[in-house]
Amino acid sequence: MKAIIWHNPRCSKSRQALAILEETPGVEVEVFEYLKTPPARAEIEAVLARAGVRPSEAVRKGETVVKEIGLDTSDDTAVLDAMAQHAILIERPIVITGKGAVIARPPEKARDIL
Template identity: 60%
Template sequence: MKATIWHNPRCSKSREALALLEAAPGVDVTVREYLKNPPSREELAALYARAGMTPAQGLRRGEAIAKELGLATATDDAILDAMVAHPILIERPLVETDKGVRLGRPPEAIREIL
Protein backbone atom coordinates (compact mmCIF):
# COMPACT_ATOMS: atom_id res chain seq x y z
CA MET A 1 0.00 0.00 0.00
CA LYS A 2 1.16 3.51 -0.80
CA ALA A 3 0.75 6.32 1.71
CA THR A 4 1.57 10.00 1.39
CA ILE A 5 2.07 12.07 4.51
CA TRP A 6 1.79 15.84 4.30
CA HIS A 7 4.53 16.41 6.82
CA ASN A 8 6.17 19.14 8.85
CA PRO A 9 9.27 17.67 10.52
CA ARG A 10 9.09 20.32 13.27
CA CYS A 11 5.67 19.04 14.41
CA SER A 12 5.64 16.27 17.03
CA LYS A 13 2.27 14.88 15.84
CA SER A 14 3.57 14.76 12.29
CA ARG A 15 6.72 12.94 13.41
CA GLU A 16 4.59 10.46 15.40
CA ALA A 17 2.37 9.79 12.38
CA LEU A 18 5.41 9.28 10.14
CA ALA A 19 6.89 6.80 12.63
CA LEU A 20 3.58 4.93 12.72
CA LEU A 21 3.51 4.74 8.91
CA GLU A 22 7.14 3.61 8.69
CA ALA A 23 6.48 0.86 11.24
CA ALA A 24 3.38 -0.43 9.42
CA PRO A 25 4.16 -3.55 7.39
CA GLY A 26 3.71 -3.25 3.63
CA VAL A 27 3.32 0.54 3.59
CA ASP A 28 5.39 2.46 1.05
CA VAL A 29 5.60 6.00 2.46
CA THR A 30 6.05 9.17 0.45
CA VAL A 31 6.85 12.23 2.55
CA ARG A 32 5.66 15.56 1.23
CA GLU A 33 7.08 18.45 3.19
CA TYR A 34 4.26 20.80 2.29
CA LEU A 35 6.06 23.89 3.57
CA LYS A 36 8.81 23.28 0.98
CA ASN A 37 6.46 21.89 -1.68
CA PRO A 38 3.09 23.60 -1.13
CA PRO A 39 -0.08 22.14 -2.61
CA SER A 40 -2.16 23.82 -5.26
CA ARG A 41 -5.62 25.02 -4.32
CA GLU A 42 -7.10 22.12 -6.31
CA GLU A 43 -4.93 19.53 -4.52
CA LEU A 44 -5.88 20.90 -1.15
CA ALA A 45 -9.60 21.07 -1.94
CA ALA A 46 -9.52 17.46 -3.21
CA LEU A 47 -7.61 16.30 -0.14
CA TYR A 48 -10.17 17.83 2.23
CA ALA A 49 -13.06 16.46 0.17
CA ARG A 50 -11.59 12.93 0.40
CA ALA A 51 -11.11 13.39 4.14
CA GLY A 52 -14.71 14.53 4.58
CA MET A 53 -13.43 17.76 6.11
CA THR A 54 -14.00 21.39 5.35
CA PRO A 55 -11.03 23.69 4.86
CA ALA A 56 -12.09 25.41 8.09
CA GLN A 57 -11.63 22.09 9.93
CA GLY A 58 -8.13 21.80 8.48
CA LEU A 59 -7.07 25.31 9.47
CA ARG A 60 -4.39 25.98 12.07
CA ARG A 61 -6.35 28.72 13.81
CA GLY A 62 -3.63 29.47 16.34
CA GLU A 63 -1.17 30.73 13.75
CA ALA A 64 -0.61 34.48 13.88
CA ILE A 65 -1.31 34.82 10.16
CA ALA A 66 -4.73 33.15 10.62
CA LYS A 67 -5.66 35.80 13.14
CA GLU A 68 -4.16 38.57 11.02
CA LEU A 69 -6.23 37.50 8.02
CA GLY A 70 -9.42 37.11 10.08
CA LEU A 71 -9.84 33.48 9.04
CA ALA A 72 -11.92 32.50 12.09
CA THR A 73 -15.04 33.67 10.26
CA ALA A 74 -13.83 33.30 6.67
CA THR A 75 -15.45 31.23 3.94
CA ASP A 76 -13.91 27.93 2.88
CA ASP A 77 -12.82 29.55 -0.39
CA ALA A 78 -10.99 32.30 1.49
CA ILE A 79 -9.39 29.73 3.78
CA LEU A 80 -8.17 27.65 0.83
CA ASP A 81 -6.69 30.77 -0.79
CA ALA A 82 -4.94 31.65 2.47
CA MET A 83 -3.58 28.10 2.88
CA VAL A 84 -2.12 28.16 -0.61
CA ALA A 85 -0.49 31.53 0.07
CA HIS A 86 0.59 30.53 3.61
CA PRO A 87 0.99 26.72 3.87
CA ILE A 88 1.79 27.03 7.59
CA LEU A 89 -2.00 27.36 7.98
CA ILE A 90 -2.53 23.72 6.95
CA GLU A 91 -3.17 21.49 9.97
CA ARG A 92 -0.91 18.47 9.96
CA PRO A 93 -0.27 15.71 9.44
CA LEU A 94 -2.58 14.71 6.64
CA VAL A 95 -2.15 11.13 5.44
CA GLU A 96 -3.50 9.90 2.13
CA THR A 97 -3.89 6.28 0.96
CA ASP A 98 -6.16 4.53 -1.52
CA LYS A 99 -8.57 4.05 1.39
CA GLY A 100 -8.95 7.77 2.09
CA VAL A 101 -7.43 10.74 3.85
CA ARG A 102 -7.16 11.35 7.59
CA LEU A 103 -5.85 14.15 9.72
CA GLY A 104 -3.41 12.53 12.12
CA ARG A 105 -4.66 14.23 15.27
CA PRO A 106 -4.25 12.01 17.14
CA PRO A 107 -1.71 10.13 15.00
CA GLU A 108 -3.56 6.84 15.64
CA ALA A 109 -6.43 8.15 13.48
CA ILE A 110 -4.44 7.25 10.38
CA ARG A 111 -4.78 3.54 11.19
CA GLU A 112 -8.33 3.79 9.77
CA ILE A 113 -6.92 4.11 6.25
CA LEU A 114 -4.08 1.58 6.45
Protein backbone atom coordinates in the same frame (compact mmCIF):
# COMPACT_ATOMS: atom_id res chain seq x y z
CA MET B 1 0.22 -0.10 0.05
CA LYS B 2 1.45 3.41 -0.65
CA ALA B 3 0.86 6.15 1.93
CA ILE B 4 1.59 9.83 1.38
CA ILE B 5 2.03 12.02 4.43
CA TRP B 6 1.82 15.81 4.29
CA HIS B 7 4.55 16.27 6.85
CA ASN B 8 6.12 19.01 8.91
CA PRO B 9 9.26 17.58 10.55
CA ARG B 10 9.08 20.25 13.28
CA CYS B 11 5.67 18.97 14.43
CA SER B 12 5.67 16.18 17.03
CA LYS B 13 2.27 14.85 15.89
CA SER B 14 3.51 14.70 12.32
CA ARG B 15 6.66 12.86 13.40
CA GLN B 16 4.55 10.40 15.40
CA ALA B 17 2.24 9.71 12.45
CA LEU B 18 5.24 9.20 10.17
CA ALA B 19 6.69 6.70 12.66
CA ILE B 20 3.39 4.77 12.65
CA LEU B 21 3.46 4.60 8.86
CA GLU B 22 7.11 3.55 8.73
CA GLU B 23 6.58 0.85 11.36
CA THR B 24 3.60 -0.68 9.54
CA PRO B 25 4.62 -3.68 7.43
CA GLY B 26 3.80 -3.40 3.74
CA VAL B 27 3.42 0.38 3.73
CA GLU B 28 5.55 2.36 1.29
CA VAL B 29 5.76 5.91 2.67
CA GLU B 30 6.12 9.03 0.55
CA VAL B 31 6.90 12.12 2.60
CA PHE B 32 5.58 15.40 1.21
CA GLU B 33 7.03 18.36 3.09
CA TYR B 34 4.24 20.73 2.21
CA LEU B 35 5.95 23.77 3.74
CA LYS B 36 8.91 23.37 1.36
CA THR B 37 6.72 22.70 -1.68
CA PRO B 38 3.28 24.16 -0.99
CA PRO B 39 0.37 22.38 -2.67
CA ALA B 40 -1.88 24.23 -5.10
CA ARG B 41 -5.32 25.35 -3.94
CA ALA B 42 -7.02 22.68 -6.05
CA GLU B 43 -4.86 19.96 -4.50
CA ILE B 44 -5.63 21.15 -0.97
CA GLU B 45 -9.34 21.24 -1.80
CA ALA B 46 -9.24 17.73 -3.32
CA VAL B 47 -7.37 16.19 -0.37
CA LEU B 48 -9.68 17.78 2.18
CA ALA B 49 -12.72 16.62 0.21
CA ARG B 50 -11.29 13.11 0.13
CA ALA B 51 -10.89 13.29 3.92
CA GLY B 52 -14.46 14.52 4.26
CA VAL B 53 -13.28 17.67 6.02
CA ARG B 54 -14.29 21.25 5.32
CA PRO B 55 -11.42 23.74 5.00
CA SER B 56 -12.69 25.57 8.09
CA GLU B 57 -12.20 22.31 10.02
CA ALA B 58 -8.64 21.84 8.76
CA VAL B 59 -7.19 25.30 9.33
CA ARG B 60 -4.67 25.95 12.08
CA LYS B 61 -6.60 28.76 13.76
CA GLY B 62 -3.83 29.56 16.25
CA GLU B 63 -1.24 30.49 13.65
CA THR B 64 -0.12 34.14 13.76
CA VAL B 65 -0.89 34.61 10.06
CA VAL B 66 -4.62 34.13 10.78
CA LYS B 67 -4.65 37.39 12.73
CA GLU B 68 -2.18 39.10 10.41
CA ILE B 69 -4.41 38.62 7.36
CA GLY B 70 -7.71 38.93 9.25
CA LEU B 71 -8.84 35.48 8.09
CA ASP B 72 -12.47 34.54 8.70
CA THR B 73 -11.85 30.89 9.62
CA SER B 74 -15.52 30.05 9.08
CA ASP B 75 -15.38 31.01 5.37
CA ASP B 76 -14.28 27.89 3.47
CA THR B 77 -13.43 29.79 0.29
CA ALA B 78 -11.30 32.32 2.15
CA VAL B 79 -9.63 29.54 4.14
CA LEU B 80 -8.71 27.61 0.98
CA ASP B 81 -7.29 30.76 -0.59
CA ALA B 82 -5.29 31.45 2.57
CA MET B 83 -4.00 27.86 2.78
CA ALA B 84 -2.78 28.12 -0.80
CA GLN B 85 -0.91 31.33 0.07
CA HIS B 86 0.24 30.27 3.56
CA ALA B 87 0.76 26.49 3.76
CA ILE B 88 1.47 26.78 7.50
CA LEU B 89 -2.32 27.09 7.90
CA ILE B 90 -2.93 23.51 6.74
CA GLU B 91 -3.57 21.20 9.69
CA ARG B 92 -1.07 18.40 9.86
CA PRO B 93 -0.28 15.66 9.39
CA ILE B 94 -2.50 14.52 6.53
CA VAL B 95 -2.16 10.90 5.46
CA ILE B 96 -3.44 9.75 2.06
CA THR B 97 -3.77 6.15 0.85
CA GLY B 98 -5.87 4.29 -1.67
CA LYS B 99 -8.49 3.97 1.08
CA GLY B 100 -8.88 7.73 1.59
CA ALA B 101 -7.34 10.61 3.49
CA VAL B 102 -7.29 11.59 7.13
CA ILE B 103 -5.94 14.36 9.31
CA ALA B 104 -3.91 12.24 11.70
CA ARG B 105 -4.73 13.99 14.94
CA PRO B 106 -4.19 12.07 17.06
CA PRO B 107 -1.43 10.35 15.05
CA GLU B 108 -3.07 6.94 15.55
CA LYS B 109 -5.85 8.04 13.17
CA ALA B 110 -3.39 7.25 10.35
CA ARG B 111 -4.17 3.58 10.99
CA ASP B 112 -7.81 4.18 9.97
CA ILE B 113 -6.85 4.20 6.29
CA LEU B 114 -4.12 1.56 6.26
